[in-house]
Amino acid sequence: MVEEISNRELSDIVQLVRTRYGYDFTDYAPASLKRRFVRFIGHVRLNSVRELLTRLENDPVFFRRMTQFITVNVTEMFRDPPFYRDMRELVLPRLASYPIIKIWHAGCATGEEVFSMVILLQEAGLLERCRIYATDLNAANLEKAGQAIIPLRYMKEYTQNYILAGGLQDFSNYYTARYDHAIISPALRKNIIFFQHNLVTDQVFNEFHLVCCRNVFIYFNRRLQDRVIGLFRESLAPLGYLALGLKESMMFTEERRHFEEVSDSSKIYRRKL
Amino acid sequence: MQVLPSIGMVAIGGSAGSLPVLVQLLNSLHQPLKWPVVIILHRLKNVQSELHNLLSAKIPITEPVDKEPVESRVYLAPQNYHLLIEEDRTFSLDYSEPLHFSRPSIDVSFFSAAAIYRRHALGILLSGANKDGAAGIQRIISHGGTGIVQQPDTALFSNMPQAALDLSPQVQAMTIDGITGYLNQLR
Ligand SMILES: C[S@@+](CC[C@H](N)C(=O)[O-])C[C@H]1O[C@@H](n2cnc3c(N)ncnc32)[C@H](O)[C@@H]1O
Numbered sequence: 001m002v003e004e005i006s007n008r009e010l011s012d013i014v015q016l017v018r019t020r021y022g023y024d025f026t027d028y029a030p031a032s033l034k035r036r037f038v039r040f041i042g043h044v045r046l047n048s049v050r051e052l053l054t055r056l057e058n059d060p061v062f063f064r065r066m067t068q069f070i071t072v073n074v075t076e077m078f079r080d081p082p083f084y085r086d087m088r089e090l091v092l093p094r095l096a097s098y099p100i101i102k103i104w105h106a107g108c109a110t111g112e113e114v115f116s117m118v119i120l121l122q123e124a125g126l127l128e129r130c131r132i133y134a135t136d137l138n139a140a141n142l143e144k145a146g147q148a149i150i151p152l153r154y155m156k157e158y159t160q161n162y163i164l165a166g167g168l169q170d171f172s173n174y175y176t177a178r179y180d181h182a183i184i185s186p187a188l189r190k191n192i193i194f195f196q197h198n199l200v201t202d203q204v205f206n207e208f209h210l211v212c213c214r215n216v217f218i219y220f221n222r223r224l225q226d227r228v229i230g231l232f233r234e235s236l237a238p239l240g241y242l243a244l245g246l247k248e249s250m251m252f253t254e255e256r257r258h259f260e261e262v263s264d265s266s267k268i269y270r271r272k273l
Numbered sequence: 274m275q276v277l278p279s280i281g282m283v284a285i286g287g288s289a290g291s292l293p294v295l296v297q298l299l300n301s302l303h304q305p306l307k308w309p310v311v312i313i314l315h316r317l318k319n320v321q322s323e324l325h326n327l328l329s330a331k332i333p334i335t336e337p338v339d340k341e342p343v344e345s346r347v348y349l350a351p352q353n354y355h356l357l358i359e360e361d362r363t364f365s366l367d368y369s370e371p372l373h374f375s376r377p378s379i380d381v382s383f384f385s386a387a388a389i390y391r392r393h394a395l396g397i398l399l400s401g402a403n404k405d406g407a408a409g410i411q412r413i414i415s416h417g418g419t420g421i422v423q424q425p426d427t428a429l430f431s432n433m434p435q436a437a438l439d440l441s442p443q444v445q446a447m448t449i450d451g452i453t454g455y456l457n458q459l460r
Contacts, residue, residue, distance in 0.1 A: 003412070004388060007360075029340075031357035031385055032367040039369070072369045218339045218354075218366045225340070247351050247366050249338040 002041045002048060005034050009049040013037060016056055020065055023137075024200050027224035036070040043069065064140075071138050071220070075109040077150070078116045078161035079214075080246050085166045087117075091241050092124045094133075101130045104208045104235065106199060107216030108134040111184075112143030113191075117212070118188045119174055121169070126193065133206065135197035142194045148184040150175070155182050199228050205236045211236060215245040222252060229255040236271040239264055243268045247253040278419050280308045280459050281393030282343070282358070284386045286379030286409070288315040288401025290429025293441040294326065294397060294449045299332050299347060306345045307460055311386070313379045314348045316399070320428075324349060337364040350377035357385040372403040383409025395459075397452060399423045401433030410437040410444055420444040421452060436449030 005045075013064070025033060037052070041142065044065075046052050054217065055062050078084050095101050101121075105114045114134045120169045121127040136142050150158075159171040173180040197205070211232050217225050232242050233255060244267040250256040259269040287295050291314065302310075312334075312453070316322065324334060336351040337343075343362045350356035355367040355377050372378035383406060386394045396413040398406045400423060410420040422434035424446040437444050447455065 004384075029357075029359060029365045031359050031365045032355075032369070035355075035357065035367065035381070035385075036369065072367075074368055074370065109428055152355045196402075215368050218368060219358075222363075246337050246340075247336075247354060249340070251338070252363075 002046070005037055005049055009063055010037070012053060013049065013056070015194060016053055017063070020057065021060070022201075023198075027200070027221050027227075028219050029221045032219060033070070036072070040066055041067045068138060068140050072139075073109045073138065073141055075112045075215075076154075076161065077112045077158040078165045078167075079113070080266075081161050081166075082244065083165075083214075083243070083266045083268075084120060085164075086117060086263045086268060087243070088120055088124065090262055091118065091210065091243075091268065092126065095243075096124070096126060098209055099129065101210075102206060102208045103130060103132045103210045104206070104212070105132065105134040106136075106197070106211060106213040106232075108136050108145060108194070109138075109141050111141075111194070112150070113212065113214060114145070114192055115148065115174075115184045115188070116162075116165075118192065119162070122188060123167070123169065125247050127188070130191050132192045133208075134192055134194045136194075137196070137198050138231055139196055142196060145194050148186075148189060150182045150184070152177055152182050155179060167213060168225055189249035199231065200224065205229060206235065207237050208235055208240055209237055210241045210243070212243045214243060215248070217244060217248040226253045226255055229253055233258050233271060238271060240271050240273045241268060242271065274340075277459055278395065280392035281396050283308055283397065283456065284313065284383055284413075285310065285376045285397045285399065286383065286401075286433075287311045287399035288375075288379075288403060288405065288407040288430070288433055290402075291382050291423075294423065294428075295324070295379060297449055298340045298399075298453055299334075300447050301450075301457075302332070303457050304332070304438050306347070309343050309345055310347045311350065311356065311382065312348065313356065313377045313382045313406075315375050315377075315379075315403075315405070316352055319388065329460035339366045341366065350382060352377070355381040358389045362389075373403055373454075375403075375405055379406035387413040387416040387418060390418065394418035395421070396425075397421045398437050400428035400430045401421060402430040403433060404436040406433055407436035407440045411441045414441050414443050420455040421450070421455070422446050424448050 262268040334347045357365040414420045425431035425435045
């Protein structure tokens, strides 16, 4: 059993993955990355980091399984209801002035956050004018997101979240229940495009009025956080909004001088002119 | 006489029945603190921490945000995240799956404190009805650090401290007064 991995072992894994597969985890926060690798080694019942390196070297399928496992894919609809309340009250009214509203969800996982956002936009009467780009590193996540199928047993909690977020409609209008799952209504999804984009290696691809990148930064070290905020700044129209996760802060980055705070508790910022 | 360890971090884990003793413990700590105190508490989802309400203004408690530097003050692990420590003495949050049905999990933070602070790590386990933290205390001890549990017969729920004692004989069992007395001598 592997309980811990050293810095040396971590850098061996990261280097192998980078040179062999082109995925760069160099600037991921070491503490949680190590923890993910330890968990994965236990999950696939290997006995050492050496064995892991050998499998990775020789088995691309195994590599894909590993990336799927180490990039944490946990997400929810209307996660952190107060955030969605602030979006509704502080941000959407401002976005309403644009003829076409462009939104980027970076690190969208299986889409739950995007589905929540389109519900808000629909209720604000803005959805028809929105173009929503939802990206993630992980192709398997994006495939699931495209199907918009959610296990029905989660819907009770999501309904509660929706109500706490200030939702006034009947939440079940937004999906169809089939057996043990729910499918988010296609009409809500027609302005969403899902595609693969790696925040570490890929570039700016459009200009946006709102970028949501929630609970992705926690996987990055400070240097990478700074770089990715730079990427978002370049992707934002002047006075465009940036939303991070509730426990992610711009406070410790160099980039913060380019932004002003819209809501500290919800971690919503706005690019300065 | 036993030589007192020099401390880099005090990590305290608690579950069912730990809140009152935790408050008692924190209130008796001498200020200003000489080391960071990190509290990992099992709580209900979407419920604001009762801890803030229970403590007087005497001791400020903050929930760290990601990459915040670790200072000599009291931190509470935020709900829904595991709390880790980096080598540069900043906090890192982790949103991966719960351990022992808990996020934050005590084991996860104790493992991290052990890896970073080694023999300068001190782990304390209070009342609780599960086994989270036992493996964490064991790890802290195997890295040369110190492990203390609330004496099981004084705990509202004894399973958690007992599990740690069963796993590691080097763990010291103390009453809450014993723990605060001990902490107040440390530097
Ligand atoms: C915890 S999920 C966050 C999902 C959603 N935003 C939320 O807050 O519920 C983190 C996501 O970040 C993605 N991710 C990790 N590293 C990335 C990178 N370098 N570029 C793009 N996405 C990345 C993972 O694949 C995962 O889907």
